[in-house]
Amino acid sequence: MKPKTVxxxxxxADLERSLRFYRDGLGLSTEGIDGGAILFELPNLSLFLIEREEYGTYTERAGVGTPGAAVPGACVISCAIGSKAEVDDTLAxxxxxxxxxxxxxxxxxxxxxxxxxxxDGHLWELVFNAQTQSAPTPE
Structure with missing residues (x-):
């Protein structure tokens, strides 16, 4: 498998609340709510926030789990961050x-x-590593 994007x-639970949190609170760019979902294009990642009922149609189609059930902390969304100050600012x-x-x-x-x-209880991890931040990028 060679994915082109992730x-x-x-x-x-509430698209409007999630929109306020991610767009207004964290400053991520989006076109807003469209068809029961919100899309945020991040570097190397497309993040979709989908209303639980709509999400249930995907899980039913795949035949897994309880349709629409979210288990807080079931996954960790990790982001490399450019500085300690940026980690602290994002947390605030x-x-x-x-x-x-x-x-x-x-x-x-x-x-x-x-x-x-x-x-909704989704866990984000922000990581600043001075060693990898200062490492030269491969050519």
Whole structure:
């Protein structure tokens, strides 16, 4: 398998609330709600937030799990971040937008890391690693 892009689809309880959290709170760009979903194009990732009922049609089609059921923390969405300050700023913005920070950011295994959850309990991990940030990019 050689994927050309990665798409992540997450079920959400309230599209308007999710739109406010991700667009207004975190500053991600989107065209808004379209057909029961919100799309955010991130570097190397297309993030779809889909209303739980609509998400259920996908899981029913695939024959897996309870249609539309979201298990908070069932996946971790990780992002490489450019600085410690950006990690801290993003955590503050997440809280201001209605999310939660389960524990303070800190240094783990040489990386500065912080975690936040959105209003549906999806867990985001923000990672700043000074060693990989300063490494030369391969040509």
């Amino acid at each position: 798409v992540l689809s997450l079920p959400v 913005r997440a809280v201001a937008a209605g999310g939660a920070v389960p524990k303070p950011a800190g240094t783990y295994d040489g990386s500065y890391m912080g975690y936040f959850t959105d209003a």
